[in-house]
Amino acid sequence: MSTSAFDPIAAARSVVPFPRAEQGGEQPRSAKQEKQPPQAEVLRVLGQNRFRYLHHNGAPYAVPYDGPAIAVPLRAAAHTGTGSLRQHLTRIYVTEYDRTPSQTALADAVATLDALAMRVPETELHLRVGADPEDSAVSWLDLGRPDGESVRIAPDGWTLTCPDPEAGPVWRRTKLVRPLPRPDRPAGGWREGIGELSALLPFTPETLPLAIGWLLAALRPGMPRPIAYLTGEQGAGKSTSGQMLTGIIEGARAPLRQAPENLRDLGPTTAAGWVLALDNLSGLPGWLSDALCRIVTGDAQVTRALYTDDDVNVLTYQRPVLLTGIDLGALRNDLAERMMPLELQPIRRDQRRTAGALWAAYAQAHPRILGALLDLAAEVWADLPYAAADLTERPRLADFAELLHALDRVTGWRSLEAFNGAQDALNDAVLDGHPVAGALRDWTASPAFPPGGWQGTMGELHRQLSSDGRGITDGWPKTPAVLSARIRQVAPALRARGISVARTSGSNKNGKVYAVTRDPVS
Incomplete structure (x- = not known):
């Protein structure tokens, strides 16, 4: 809306509704009769007429009527990259009246707007990647620019545009939302841009398509994605490669963070x-393993609000996750099913570059790499419905499997086959690191295992598996109940290797009967 003919001081003299104040005011008076309204009232009217208001996760935000679709928090903004409404009102007031409002007037005006905004309904704000409110086949990428220019990714191609503040996605910005370069379509098509990425990051030929698939999944809002795990020997450039891979959609030199010490900090x-992106992990505590599983599929964290006894703050998120490290140690089965190792090749001495030269090459190639990724994304988006109908078997991350199948149909790659192979390798790693799973695998593969399978109670199975001395080792389940719980933990990994432990319909005087079988081809 145009504000050139609007006088906030005049409007502030009248009682105005929310969200927009009525324009106009009292009839002109003489200079002696006219009484100027308080600064707080003028600021309140400015706030009502320049911004619309919404809620996200229980917190109020303001979005300018005449400006980019970027939400501004009403409350303290030390954690944001957009400033607060208080700062915006100060700038507007100084620009229009050439004087500084008092801090008391600003506090009163913002408090009033905050109270009025409490009746506005909850609205979804998007951070970096968002869904189109009107077309589920379309996704958006926030370039992090002050003017709000974004990328609209549709099955028929991608375009640079600013979302409609009232009909398109509204962006939420933080200090971690760094600017991205304006994408550039490579002259040789998306294969040229992917080739530039391959020259910078030393992925093996088998894992490069998986890395591209992970980046494409990161552009799909609401999609459960595997945890990308960059692995390789010391000196393979895991940290730098992690920064570059993340930076394609997060901004140059996107920070890799240390693992937090507790769930509250995470x-x-x-x-x-x-x-x-978490860097240089040498092991995963149980709480972090569980938390990462929830983050990739969607999680909410509830904490007590400061200075209150009965109010809470709620954080909701579903994020792409990237880890780097040489060895994460023994993996839990639920985490292994959500992981995707990306192996880096050793870098020969004659191929090494200085950090300055490497990052300069990355900065030069970044617009073309991003443009190639967007070109490929549009083609994959167009093929996704057909790929989903064509796919007959799906792993646990079924949405990601469909995306990889579409990627293979578009490119001729074999990324889904590589992903399934990586999942098999992780299943073996889970079995190797789990004493109960290892005992079951060894026993069912030995000549002592009955050809037609074994049946008995959990107590009898506990005695069978403990008979070779395992019962005296640390970490071995001491009771049949604990053994049963440990078997449930690794049941999917066991089934992937043809081993099944299932309760039958029968029972005997010692309890419920279980059947242990092994697929002869496994």
Whole structure:
């Protein structure tokens, strides 16, 4: 809306509704009769007429009527990259009246707007990647620019445009939302841009398509994605490669973070950025393993609000996750099913470059790499419905499997086959690191295992598996109940290798009967 003919001081004299104040005011008076309204009232009217208001996760935000679709928080904004409404009102007031409003007037005006905004309904704000409100086949990428220019990715191609503040996605910005270069379509098509990425990051030929698939999944809002795990020997450039891979959609030199010490610290860190990238992991504690599983499929963290006894803050997020490290140690089965190792090749001495030269080459290639990724995304988006109908078997991350199948149909790659192979390798790693799973695998593969399978109670199975001395080792389940719980933990990994432990319909005097079988071809 145009504001050139609007006088906030005049409007402030009248009682005005929310969200927009009525324009106009009292009839002109003489200079002696006219009484100037308080600064707080003028600021309140400015706030009502320049911004519309919405809620996200229980917090109020303002979106300019005449400006980019970027939400501005009403409350303290130390954690944002957009400033607060208080700062915006100060700038507007100084620009229009050439004087500085008092801090008391600003506090009163913002408090009033905050109270009025409480009746506005909850609205979804998007960080970096968002869905189109009107077309589920379309996704958006926030370039992090002050003017709000974004990328609209549709099955018929991608375009640079600013979302409609009232009909398109509204962006939420934080200090972790770094500017991205304006994407450039490579002259040789998307294969040229992917080739430039391959020259910078030393992925093996088998894992490069998986890395591209992970980046494409990161452009799909609401999609459960595997945890990308960059692995390789020391000196393979895992940290630098992680920064570059993340930076394609997060901005140059996107930070890789250390693993937090507790769950309370993990939530705000995850919610503030799009990709959660943790560097140099040498092991995963149980709480972090469980939290990462929830983050890739969608999670919410509830904490007590400051200075209150009965109010809470809620953080909701679903994020792409990237880890780097040489060895994560023994993996839990639920985490292994959500992981995708990306192996890096050793870098020969004659191929090494200085950090300055490497990052300069990356900065030069970044617009073309991003443009190639967007070109490929549009083709994959167009093929997704057909790929989904064509796919007959799906792993646990079924949405990602469909995306890889569409990627293979578009490119001729074999990324889904590579992903399934990586999942098999991780299943073996789970079995190797789990004493109960290892005992079952060894026993069912030995000549002592009955050809037609075994049946008995959990107590009898406990005695059978403990008979070779395992019962005296640390970590071995001491009771049949604990053994049963441990078997349930690794049941999917066991089934992937043809081993099944299932309760039958029968029972005997010692309890419920279970059947242990092994697929002869496994």
